[in-house]
Amino acid sequence: SATMLAACMFTSASAKDLVVGFSQIGSESGWRAAETTLTKQEAKKRGIDLKFADAQQKQENQIKAIRSFIAQGVDAILLAPVVETGWDAVLKEAKEAKIPVILLDRTVAAPKDLYLTAVTSDLIHEGKVAGDWLVKTVGDKKCNIVELQGTTGSSPAIARKKGFEEAIKGHDNLKIVRSQTGDFTRAKGKEVMESFLKAENGGKDICALYAHNDDMAVGAIQAIKEAGLKPGKDILTVSIDSVPDLFKAMAAGEANATVELTPNMAGPAFDALDAYLKTKKEPPKWIQTESKLYTQADDPQKVYEQKKDLGY
Numbered sequence: 687s688a689t690m691l692a693a694c695m696f697t698s699a700s701a702k703d704l705v706v707g708f709s710q711i712g713s714e715s716g717w718r719a720a721e722t723t724l725t726k727q728e729a730k731k732r733g734i735d736l737k738f739a740d741a742q743q744k745q746e747n748q749i750k751a752i753r754s755f756i757a758q759g760v761d762a763i764l765l766a767p768v769v770e771t772g773w774d775a776v777l778k779e780a781k782e783a784k785i786p787v788i789l790l791d792r793t794v795a796a797p798k799d800l801y802l803t804a805v806t807s808d809l810i811h812e813g814k815v816a817g818d819w820l821v822k823t824v825g826d827k828k829c830n831i832v833e834l835q836g837t838t839g840s841s842p843a844i845a846r847k848k849g850f851e852e853a854i855k856g857h858d859n860l861k862i863v864r865s866q867t868g869d870f871t872r873a874k875g876k877e878v879m880e881s882f883l884k885a886e887n888g889g890k891d892i893c894a895l896y897a898h899n900d901d902m903a904v905g906a907i908q909a910i911k912e913a914g915l916k917p918g919k920d921i922l923t924v925s926i927d928s929v930p931d932l933f934k935a936m937a938a939g940e941a942n943a944t945v946e947l948t949p950n951m952a953g954p955a956f957d958a959l960d961a962y963l964k965t966k967k968e969p970p971k972w973i974q975t976e977s978k979l980y981t982q983a984d985d986p987q988k989v990y991e992q993k994k995d996l997g998y
């Protein structure tokens with residue numbers, strides 16, 4: 687009957703009718719900017735009405751945005767959580783309002799039933815891949831490492847540190863001599879690297895830089911050059927993200943390795959949401975994206991050309 691048909695049409699709401707709130711961290715890195723661009727593109731492609739909120743790196747702004755999404759009665763919420771802790775209360779509010787929350791690119795230390803799924807890479811593995819590359823590259827040589835950490839308390843900063851330390855453990859010739867946050871930004875990466883260089887004999891006592899993201903590495907590379915040393919040669923670099931600018935640096939011989947993180951977390955997130963709304967079957971709690979190591983052997987100029995228009 688006509689009523690049944692109407693009822694059917696309402697229960698099988700397509701992505702077209704969906705309103706989704708997206709609480710983004712900010713725009714601290716090239717990778718983050720690309721994630722924002724691609725999330726908007728993916729939403730548009732699917733006819734989703736995306737409500738975008740930029741939190742300017744502040745958790746309190748994210749919590750406010752989520753509460754506002756709940757008040758507006760959105761169908762779902764995407765959350766890229768700036769730090770790992772402090773989410774339980776607001777996630778409970780979303781759950782009580784029956785609004786599924788999907789985490790993007792970072793994890794939280796909250797009970798798993800408070801979110802639908804998390805689309806992230808294996809953040810510990812990324813650090814491990816970076817560390818393994820350095821172990822292999824330096825061989826038996828003594829190597830003093832400086833580390834630029836991501837935002838304090840963020841899951842990638844915690845996990846990437848852990849994974850890297852696991853990789854170099856037992857290799858006594860490799861040692862982290864300095865480690866400080868550069869907040870995932872280019873400017874902070876440069877500033878902190880300048881202080882590392884000063885503290886380590888103008889940089890002569892540093893063998894390698896490990897940066898939790900490419901933007902900090904790009905800033906640090908600039909600092910190394912200004913100190914009169916050759917990045918990529920005098921000081922090896924390994925970082926995470928695989929943004930176009932890092933490939934530019936690699937092509938110029940000024941960077942050595944990067945672990946790729948896809949900025950398209952929204953594609954798999956919307957797929958999972960769509961399937962969940964249709965079937966009511968919960969997706970797995972973790973939708974893992976790939977991590978791939980790139981080195982100077984991978985034709986960085988070509989990768990740069992391929993990447994530069996992909997939302998960065």
Ligand code: AHR
Pocket residue numbers: 714715716717718791792842870898899900901926927947
């Ligand atoms: O959570 C992912 C990290 O956040 C990216 O590696 C970094 O560039 C961003 O700021």
